[in-house]
Amino acid sequence: MGTPAIPLIISLIAALIVTGGWRWGGMLRWLLMAVLGPGAFAGSLLWWLCSQSPRACSIRCLLNASQDEACLVSAPAVPTVTAINPLDATPTNQDTVRYEVQFSQDVTGVDLADFNLDPTLTNAGVAQVQGSGRTYTVSVNTGTGNGLLQLNLVDDDSIRTSDGTPLGGEGAGNGNFSGVPYTVERSVDPAPVQPPLVTAISRLDANPTDQPRVRYEVQFDQAVTGVDSADFQLNTTGVIGARVIETQGSGTTYRVLVTTGTGDGTLQLDLIDDDSIVNRDGTPLGGQGAGNGNFSGPRYQVVREPEPEPEPEPEPEPPIPGLW
Numbered sequence: 001m002g003t004p005a006i007p008l009i010i011s012l013i014a015a016l017i018v019t020g021g022w023r024w025g026g027m028l029r030w031l032l033m034a035v036l037g038p039g040a041f042a043g044s045l046l047w048w049l050c051s052q053s054p055r056a057c058s059i060r061c062l063l064n065a066s067q068d069e070a071c072l073v074s075a076p077a078v079p080t081v082t083a084i085n086p087l088d089a090t091p092t093n094q095d096t097v098r099y100e101v102q103f104s105q106d107v108t109g110v111d112l113a114d115f116n117l118d119p120t121l122t123n124a125g126v127a128q129v130q131g132s133g134r135t136y137t138v139s140v141n142t143g144t145g146n147g148l149l150q151l152n153l154v155d156d157d158s159i160r161t162s163d164g165t166p167l168g169g170e171g172a173g174n175g176n177f178s179g180v181p182y183t184v185e186r187s188v189d190p191a192p193v194q195p196p197l198v199t200a201i202s203r204l205d206a207n208p209t210d211q212p213r214v215r216y217e218v219q220f221d222q223a224v225t226g227v228d229s230a231d232f233q234l235n236t237t238g239v240i241g242a243r244v245i246e247t248q249g250s251g252t253t254y255r256v257l258v259t260t261g262t263g264d265g266t267l268q269l270d271l272i273d274d275d276s277i278v279n280r281d282g283t284p285l286g287g288q289g290a291g292n293g294n295f296s297g298p299r300y301q302v303v304r305e306p307e308p309e310p311e312p313e314p315e316p317e318p319p320i321p322g323l324w
Contacts, residue, residue, distance in 0.1 A: 086182055087137065093185060114155075126151070138151060151179040204255070207298075216297055220254075227254050229247045271297075273291055
């Protein structure tokens, strides 16, 4: 075989080695040795190949019977995830939290599609991935509700090192990793505010009565404000001129003073709801809407003593006969 064939054989060996044809490269090694011999030209050419490509350097190992340590080519290291840890405080009540994802070596191809969540929360989701090299930061929306939130990396071989080695090695799933969960504890939504109600309107004075004034006590189920004389009216029979003249109290207890007017009969105190009575949250009596908090109290029986009839004037005594 002539000298022009030498570059062709060397190129063939290099191509086989670079593309993984190691067995054929070994066979051609002996062919090249037979053609070149142990001359200085062959050695110089092989060193030149080694300088052009680290993988082509393996040709020198194939042709060098001593296989010195400089020629040995080791398999590339497989990248792995070393940690997925929370960056924010846990438990948390925040709408967004962050994770830090650490790899064993520099990688690329890390994006939203590489992660999923193990949540017990509604509408939680991976929002953003930032970083490079060995360290990436993943932002997660915590959704709504209370519970655990865990970030998982799902290996689909899209994450690779600079030499193309995929996460965990070839094959999806062998680089999977689960992070440390967050505990999400939002404040419990307060119970709906119940509207205040009147629980009782009671008489405070004796019944029946002949007094010019009587009192009522009005009880609410929770503290209220805005109670005044305009919130009450009297329902009367027989008596004339009775009216509410004063309201005193605070919180859950109020007293109402009523004049009994004139005449005999009955009078009853009624609370008329116009939404002016409210609790501390501003919720009106009975809820929104006039009239839904109305309440009627018991009646007083008004019985006055009858005025005494005037005594008749004494008739003049008849004159005594003989005196005139």
